[in-house]
Amino acid sequence: xxxxxxxxxxxxxxxxxxxxxxxxxxxxxxxxxxxxxxxxxxxxxxxxxxxxxxxxxxxxxxxxxxxxxxxxxxxxxxxxxxxxxxxxxxxxxxxxxxxxxxxxxxxxxxxxxxxxxxxxxxxxxxxxxxxxxxxxxxxxxxxxxxxxxxxxxxxxxxxxxxxxxxxxxxxxxxxxxxxxxxxxxxxxxxxxxxxxxxxxxxxxxxxxxxxxxxxxxxxxxxxxxxxxxxxxxxxxxxxxxxxxxxxxxxxxxxxxxxxxxxxxxxxxxxxxxxxxxxxxxxxxxxxxxxxxxxxxxxxxxxxxxxxxxxxxxxxxxxxxxxxxxxxxxxxxxxxxxxxxxxxxxxxxxxxxxxxxxxxxxxxxxxxxxxxxxxxxxxxxxxxxxxxxxxxxxxxxxxxxxxxxxxxxxxxxxxxxxxxxxxxxxxxx
Numbered sequence: 032x033x034x035x036x037x038x039x040x041x042x043x044x045x046x047x048x049x050x051x052x053x054x055x056x057x058x059x060x061x062x063x064x065x066x067x068x069x070x071x072x073x074x075x076x077x078x079x080x081x082x083x084x085x086x087x088x089x090x091x092x093x094x095x096x097x098x099x100x101x102x103x104x105x106x107x108x109x110x111x112x113x114x115x116x117x118x119x120x121x122x123x124x125x126x127x128x129x130x131x132x133x134x135x136x137x138x139x140x141x142x143x144x145x146x147x148x149x150x151x152x153x154x155x156x157x158x159x160x161x162x163x164x165x166x167x168x169x170x171x172x173x174x175x176x177x178x179x180x181x182x183x184x185x186x187x188x189x190x191x192x193x194x195x196x197x198x199x200x201x202x203x204x205x206x207x208x209x210x211x212x213x214x215x216x217x218x219x220x221x222x223x224x225x226x227x228x229x230x231x232x233x234x235x236x237x238x239x240x241x242x243x244x245x246x247x248x249x250x251x252x253x254x255x256x257x258x259x260x261x262x263x264x265x266x267x268x269x270x271x272x273x274x275x276x277x278x279x280x281x282x283x284x285x286x287x288x289x290x291x292x293x294x295x296x297x298x299x300x301x302x303x304x305x306x307x308x309x310x311x312x313x314x315x316x317x318x319x320x321x322x323x324x325x326x327x328x329x330x331x332x333x334x335x336x337x338x339x340x341x342x343x344x345x346x347x348x349x350x351x352x353x354x355x356x357x358x359x360x361x362x363x364x365x366x367x368x369x370x371x372x373x374x375x376x377x378x379x380x381x382x383x384x385x386x387x388x389x390x391x392x393x394x395x396x397x398x399x400x401x402x403x404x405x406x407x408x409x410x411x412x413x414x415x416x417x418x419x420x421x422x423x424x425x426x427x428x429x430x431x432x433x434x435x436x437x438x439x440x441x442x443x444x445x446x447x448x449x450x451x452x453x454x455x456x457x458x459x
Contacts, residue, residue: 033257034217034300039138041213042088045206046109049086050100052202058099058155059163059199060187062179066092080180081394082165082203084301087111087137091128093145099155106141107155115144161195162187168200171397208391208400209409214302215434215443218392218411221262221304222432222443224297228252229308229447233457238287238312242267245293246281253297262303263396266294269312273426274419276386285312290320292426296396303396305413306444307430314458320425321451323418326358327427328449330416334388335433338414338440342406351388355380355416364420383418392432410435411443 053059061083067075079090087096093114102108111134116127130142143151156162164187165180188196210218228249235248245267253260268278269285273292285291291312296304309324311317316324333354337347359365359380369379389412391400400410412435417428429449433440448454 033259037088037136037217037300038213039088039136041211042086042136043138044211046086046098048206049202050098052205053098053100053163054161054197056101056159057161057163057197058097058102058159059165060152060183061086061096061165061199062183063089063092063094065179079301080165081301081399082199082207085203085207085394087139089113089128089133089137090301095145095148096139097148097152097155099159101159102155103158109139110141110143110151111137111139112143112145112148112151115146156191156194159194161197162191163197163199163202165199165203168198168204169395169397169399204399204401207393207398209407210393210411210434211409214393215409215411217300217302218304218432219443221258221297221299221302222306222447224253224256224258224299225295225304225306226444226447227256228295228297229293229306230457232293233310233448233454234459236285236291236310236312236314236458238285240285240312242269242272242281242283242285245291249293249295256297258297258299260298262296262298262305266292266307268292268294268426271421271424271426273309274421274424275426276419288313288317289424290427292428294428294430301394303392303394303398304432304444305392305396305430306432306447307415307428308447308449308454309427309429310454310458315455316451319423320427323362323420323425324427324429324451326362327416327418327429328451330354330358331414331429331431334414334416335431335440335442338406338412338433338435340406340408340435340437344402344404344406347406348388351416352378352380355384355418358418359383362418364418383420384416385419386415386417388416389413406435408435408437 064080066077077092095112097110099107113128113133133142164184231252232245232248246265264279266278267281269291270289272278273290290309292309294307365379373379391398392411413430415430419426431444433442
């Protein structure tokens, strides 16, 4: 294991929080993600279902978590199913979880082999009135593949058509949006690792350096510190590429006199960092670059200042839109005519700032959590304003990761250089 062991009490408490939301005499089932094939006999690196990991800490395919809190027998209240191992499998893949290690990691006492799931499930379905099933209901999800969860929903309803069925996704969204202190510690470590990578890059950037060379240094610094690598496909975007929001080709030389946008985050213990910084390829910002950069930085600082429990996301977004509008006017990018002709559906500032200001961060880079209601303590959010001037090849996005606290925010990225003077000094 690359990361330090996680106290199983985290998963025990997470299950308790979930159980408190279930109807009486209900059970709930969570499946591991599929092991996805490559060409011929290869497979993609395994990525665990984040809901299952949140409840068990088990990072292995063919895993199932079943919770039945009102079960008549104690050993049926929490059951973990893992794939059976043998000596031949160990030769090829190394040691997988034993029942003993699975219990130690998850805190679940009853562990069976996955091959026993249907038999046990059939017994418990004969006792339960309702079953909650999982699905990916993230607002940005567009999955055309029949996932394990989707296939199980079809199988379950076909075999047990008379049971009541419920969605577990809304409950998981509510729970995962509020982080435990242990989770925040792991996100902080992911941010620290990302900081180390960024600081290693600063003195090496120069005109002509390939974007992928920078990506390589970041990968090296992340891996050597216990991260599995990037939490998401890194964006290393120089010059005009910085105006493409999800640029991931990273295959161009860094042009002299222009900017380099780095949007990157390390993963640690399955938790993500998500940080963006912009630096001058020559080591010094031009006057225009500095003006735009500081405009974005002022928006970031203002957003960070007002975030607090009780603020609605609607109020937050409205305030940010007004700040962006003011900065764009000062930069002579929009004028009174643009403001007069704008509408609520298409505000003038959207020409230069076309994405959201914040998202939840945790086991997924765009983590589960409410973004329409009220901001609550222990939410972990990004703050990422940007101004993108395509005609000038200036794309600037600055992104911090913060925890909402009772009196404001805790900036998990406070040590990552962001002020113009510090960045220029570190690039010498």
